[in-house]
Amino acid sequence: MAKRKLIGCVALLLLCFLVAGCWDRRELQDRNFVLAVAIDMADDGLKLGIDPKEALKVREEETFVQPDGRKRYRLSLQLLKFSSGEAGKDEAKTYAISNTGESFFEMVRDMLGQSSKSLWFEHLQVIIISEAVLRQTGLAEIVDFFKRDSEMRSRIKVYVTPGTARSLIEYQPPSKEAGGMFLADLIRLHSRNNHIAGARTDLGYTVQYLDLRSNVLLPRIEIADKVVKLGGSAVFKKDKFIGYVDGYAIAGLKFMYGTEESAIVATECPDHPGHQMAFELFRDDTKLIPHVEGDTIYFTVDINMYGNLGEIQGDISQDDTLDPQYIHRLEIAFAEEIKQNVLYADRVFRKEMQVDTISRFAGKLKAYEPETWAKVQDQWDEIYPMIPIIISVNVTIQKVGSHK
Template structure:
């Protein structure tokens, strides 16, 4: 008993316990180039005060941290209003050093275990690629691999300063946007977290990261940034993302909009289930792929000024199914052509061939970058309409 009591005294409790009000909870990080363009004299003075003197090298990055404000519930009747967070910024060469130097701007330690999102500006990616930027986040033990990553064509810091209309903290707002990707074909959210990016980089695969834009008071995730290995190549639009999600079978609830046969007619089909199979084939020295897609969905909308068609007419249903299949095929081929023209294999052709035909892959892997832009894809799509909605 004495031994048990002695062990309990020595090991009991949390030796590194720190009260919640004594921490600064970092919710989001923005990374820009150190020289972000035109600044007023006051902004230049503020930047000079916030940063530090480097013994060697040039300032490379401007790192901004979005920190949660801990407030008392009901203090002002608005639960904090629009200012649920505040932003600290610093410039330097090492992201780790930049973060540590920010302790000179705050009275509390920085805590990263609740970080939700990282926003990286295009200008940084064009200079360094993505590997040097995320290295710090992959090594630090406080970072979580489910962190959401975005690329923005403008500055990243203003996105952290944005006050969401929902009144939630900005980092949580940014993370929740991309979580809606299962119901939005225009957002590339599947397998784009920090951990997935790390796996893709380690395997030397091409990758895709959601794009986020800010104009005025509007922040929106749309389209995606594509990378050749770790090098930034460019952006793809929403239709390319939609086709990619169909090829990679990551869409969960897709809306397919179709033109009608009559003037003013418009149809929208909601696809909620699919069976997608991308298969590589080897024919002598040539390689091609087949994509077989079967989709099940509902008729979600039918705009027609003069209702001359009944939704439960079998001929009408077959027409909608045929049109939807043709539209899916068109979107898939458009996405495939754009990705091949950019030379980025985010279609997963290479990984599929490696998995299904390892011997063939070993003989052509060194020439795959040259072969990939000309690899054919044969697409077959079948759409089945199950329900017509509450009103027939």
């Protein structure tokens, strides 16, 4: 019996030698790490800012023989550039390669003809899609390859640009960090910036909303004269792009849904016309509730905000920020500004675009009034723009800063 145990232990030890180690190990320098993806129309490959003949030559070199379909898209990849410690401080950390075709998978594989190493997507940070592409096809078709490939991660950021997407992945940040990392990090503090639609806009949530046939919001990104800026949002009805909304509409939407964590609200000071004051939000309690009375459906939005008096402009030498009556006048002014902001967002999304953003109102009605939802769900797109919404806002200034 003891002999059998000894033989078994030796066999297990020998087996460990056979399976030990990383059988698929590859050194970092043997991979090309893809940090960003840009998707444009194929014709955008001619807009390179160089001689048209040279641009056409570049485009021809990028492409491949495609027996079926037509060359629709230009896919560009931003690759991380490994450099020695002796490289100059101003040297670019990344470079871009492109290909034209219709199947994204086929384009990626053909790009191996431009790369001396395998393309590695597990560190992909951001996907940027041009408006021109989205006006030609649906969002679901564009992200299909990225949702199926096992190397893709759910937290990849997805942006929409009205310009050329490749120009954004060619951008060299003044911070000298890798471009894909910089572009992805732009949205990290979206909860503190009212004007950016950043919550639940990464690849995982985008695919989830598309699978549920919900509407989608994606951050809008632009570049102008070496300045990159996130602001506003691209709006999709199901997977069809229908337009953009500005940052003020996004701010109102965040107030309505209670998705902001730390926001700044600026408005005119009631005691100093022509001068601004600012309120810094610390905490909020927002309730969006559906109500059904007979055949009538309506929603109430109750917003309670608590925060700090962050700034007052104008001659305030005679003002006493410790006076409760003075503070109350400011609270009323801030509450009115927030209410007008919410009404603006409601008009833009519900009246003009007729879009229930990320199906929030439909979800609330389904949760609170399932029987009513069962009756109206097939006509929701027609009913939703006509439903009354009652908005109430209360602001409480708890602090006035470190100086009264």
